[in-house]
Amino acid sequence: MTIAEQLNALNISLPPVATPAAAYVPFAITGNLVFLSGHIARQNGKPWVGQLGLDTDTATGQAAARAVAIDLMGTLQAACQSQGKTLEDVRRIVKVLSLVNSTPTYTEQHLVTNGCSELLGQVFGPRSAHARSAFGVAQLPMGACVEIELIAELG
Numbered sequence: 001m002t003i004a005e006q007l008n009a010l011n012i013s014l015p016p017v018a019t020p021a022a023a024y025v026p027f028a029i030t031g032n033l034v035f036l037s038g039h040i041a042r043q044n045g046k047p048w049v050g051q052l053g054l055d056t057d058t059a060t061g062q063a064a065a066r067a068v069a070i071d072l073m074g075t076l077q078a079a080c081q082s083q084g085k086t087l088e089d090v091r092r093i094v095k096v097l098s099l100v101n102s103t104p105t106y107t108e109q110h111l112v113t114n115g116c117s118e119l120l121g122q123v124f125g126p127r128s129a130h131a132r133s134a135f136g137v138a139q140l141p142m143g144a145c146v147e148i149e150l151i152a153e154l155g
Contacts, residue, residue, distance in 0.1 A: 003087040006123050007073075014074035021141065027079040032091070034079045034152045038099070039071045040144035050145040052136075053106030061100065061108075061145055065115030068148045072116070073123065076152055083154065091155040093120050093130040099147045102136040109134040116148050 007014065017026045020037070028035045041048035041064035048064045050056030056064075077087050098113035100106075113134040120128040140147050 003090075003123055010119075010122060012070055012073075012123075014077050015071060017075050017078045018071065026075050029079060029083065029154075032154050033094070034076065034154060036072055036075050036079070036150040036152070038097075038147045038149040039068050039075065040141055041065065041068050041146040042071065042144075043067065047142040047144045048146070049143040051101050051103060052108070052112060052145060053103035056145050058108045058111050061112035062115030064146045065098065065112050065148060066119050068146055069116040069119040072148060072150050073120075076150070079152075080154065085154060089155045090124065090127060091153045093124055093128045093150065093152050095151040096120070096130050096132045097149045098132070098134040099137045099140060100134060101138075101140045101143070101145050104136075106136055109136045112146060113148070 020026060024037050026037055048067065052061050076090065080086055080089055096116060098116065100109040100112050102109060113132065117132060
């Protein structure tokens with residue numbers, strides 16, 4: 001199944017690249033590597049606000065991380081198109097770095113991040129096997145519960 005067919009089967013349509021909220025670009029390409037800037041979780045077009053361990057549970061955090069994965073794939077698609085390529089040309093998802101807005105005692109950041117990693121696995125299959133870091137942080141921009149960045153390799 002192609003990536004487009006997989007997205008369709010999952011009833012996912014990729015969004016356009018969001019306009020950066022500060023002084024950065026949504027992606028940077030060097031050689032065959034694409035670096036995607038951090039994307040915060042959004043729900044209904046607004047920041048998905050919450051702090052894990054305080055007012056947001058792990059399952060909700062996973063759903064937020066899944067939503068971030070969809071936005072990341074939209075940006076990755078735009079990065080591919082800027083090079084005359086498509087998502088089919090993604091050779092590998094290399095690295096995912098996840099920041100989880102959480103209390104000092106919350107310890108399930110890795111489970112929250114699975115919401116992103118698992119969706120990437122469904123869409124990209126074996127090409128999604130990536131290195132990963134998941135950190136708990138005191139706060140994120142606009143109070144978002146999750147922010148994730150991604151590095152991919154193009155073929």
